[in-house]
Amino acid sequence: MNTVNLTMAIVLGGLYATGFYLLLQRSLMRVLLGIVILGHGANLLLQLAGGSQAGRPPMLGDAPIERMADPLPQAMALTAIVITFALTTFLLALAYRAWQLLGHDEVQDDVEDRRIRRLEAELAEADEETERELDSEATR
């Protein structure tokens, strides 16, 4: 098992916390930034998974073999970076499209949420009415 040094653990925690915080925002731009930051966090984690030599170039001839970084996590992180890059541009386009169609880029409520809220409002209205009736009866 590979372990992580404290600094990196704190950096990772910071990246994930910031990322998830931004992910929970309403504006799609912030969500996008959140995804980007989370992606950086995940890629850093992949790098660190390579062990204590992480961060050195995994090139034959640049260092003795035992001081070389594990190339596999680097390859995986590279692939992940490419994927994040593609998806970031896609989200950017989507945010622009949403802005163009709706005039804002806010993520709206779930359909079920809106239905429940409408029901709740109706129920509350009905409750108020019965209470008013009861009140008027009581004053009479």
Place this chain on the structure above:
Amino acid sequence: MSELVAVPVLLPLAAAGLSMAFGRFADVQRLLGLLVLGVIVVDAAVLLYFADVHGPLVLHLGGWAAPVGIALVADRLAALLLLISVIVMFAVLLYSIGQRITDYGRGTASTTFHPIYLVLCSGVSLAYLTGDLFNLFVAFEIMLASSYVLINRRTTASRVRAGMTYTIVSLSSSVLFLTMIGLVYAATGTVNLADLALEMGQLPPAPVRALALLMVIVFGVKSAMVPLHFWLPDSYPNAPAPITAILAALLTKVGIYAMIRTQILVFEREPSWPLMLTLAMATMIVGALGALAQNDLNRMLSFLLVSHIGFMLFGLGVYDIAGLTGVILYIVHHITVQATLFLVSGLITRYTGTVALSRMGGLAKISPLVAVLFAVPALSLAGVPPFSGFVAKLALLRSGIGVGTVWGYVATGVVVLTSLLTLYAVARVWSRAFWGQVRDPEGDPDPTDELVVGTGDTSPGMVRATGVLVLSTVLVAALAGPLAEVSRRAATDLITGEAYRTAVLGGDSGG
């Protein structure tokens, strides 16, 4: 021989490139798509035959041996699910070509649809065939990226919200997936599934349990397991019928496949897994109750999809050969049935102009053919004999009884209850939409978008493609005997895991 394993992954990718280059020639794109999918159907059938007779076929890409290199593995389970998935993809492509020609005429090309559809096919194939966790991630990303494009294509103001929800949820789960891979690699130093199984045995139980749980969450989001299902009924129903059909049929099943593959191959566990049984019960009940509350036909079908994901999780929760046989049968049945139902819903909306059940009526008089096309998969979904759902459900129920614990009996009871609720839900659709007063189609609410509804006609191409799928669900029922046998052998392979491990790690490159 083992080169055949790479065909379903690489061929559609190469064809997607060609299809993109020929973006202005509609007929070339259509022919290319059908041809490639046809070739892959044949290839998958051959793979299934070889895997069944000679054991798993393994291809080490670039000649690099397994734990370090990338291996593609076609064992019975992967080949069987690949075969059924590609057949459905073929039928849905036929349907969407038929729809396109009816709506826009033969000459109009759609630059992006065909290439993206082929890329989706490549992603699905890679997800089934990959032998390591990281390529599973890549496969999911290929699949999801193409699904983002398909769902958000030519999006309109009313649909852009749904697309956003879907994209954000999927992206978050992808980040979790990547995190999981990082942690798995840090703990074991490998991402190869066969190798992981050996390495996990060396670890203390606490990190193993954490990793197993993280995998459940990651694949739970992908497969719409309650309580991680919220995105599904919100996003799928908003796309055009063929796209909804293919995404609903395949993407969640690939999630379930990944869940089964990773949990069973990598982790050691005694039969009957209470956590999974509990999640399965929640998924079944929440999905079924959600379906009953819907007035929108497509949303109802999406909730039913969630509920039936629960059946597959139930089989995984039973965690023995009988349970897994049930799951495999159920996945095969459900891929065909779910795709068919969404395609039929597309046909229905052409006659009604609306998806609201309360505003439909008399469809059985308007088009008896559509009524039949709906009735067969709907009854099959509810598990009425003699359709395919019955066979699969029977296998699941039997395995549930076999668990022998109280929790097992409770879960089995929930399976029966959910089947009844499903029957009620589809019967409700039947009585509202197909019986009653004949109604004129409502006008298309938004004529500018790609969802053409309420035209009052269907093209022969669309009906024929749906017919092919209905036939294939009937075939699944008719071939229940041999299918059950293959599923049983696949389940045995899964539980023992020996054949898979020796095939991948044994140094023998198979074939």
Place this chain on the structure above:
Amino acid sequence: MTDSRASDGQGEAAEGAWFHSDAPAERWLLSGYSRDPRERTILLELVARVVFPTVIVFSVYLLFAGHYRSGGGFSGGLVAGQAFVLRYLAGGRLDDSSTVSMRPPVLIGIGLTTAVLTGLVPVLFGGVVLESASFTFAVPLLGKIKVVSSLFLDIGVYLLILGVVLDLLRTLGSGIEADIAAPGGGPR
């Protein structure tokens, strides 16, 4: 839209003779671009014109160096894409008269097909999918040249990435500019 903007610019330039007095030498500016003369930044355009070939050459170097040193099709393609991004920033959106006449999807398609087919070629020679081999040629004047078969995969990726960047410039760059310039542009 493109045409009207371009002709507006020319009309304006023709109107005032004083405008010509400090007009820059045309050959230092970019051809085939249609940015409004009022929005042109001479310095950036000049730098773009000078730097563009260098960046392209560098991207090709990265493409060929990729097998043994850092580089490769992906980074090469991105760098080449950056050259076009610079041109876009300096010159505005590309119009039909520009030197790049291939549609980006075609470029993406050709790149993807090339890359995947390279993976399949070894099977014809009895190898494994995605296996690579290296060949050494003795070329007069240049000496020994070593070519790895995975170079063709890299070339495919290079074209693919370049196509993607160009497509992004088309849709997210000039597409949005056109949307905004169009009457009633911007959000509905």
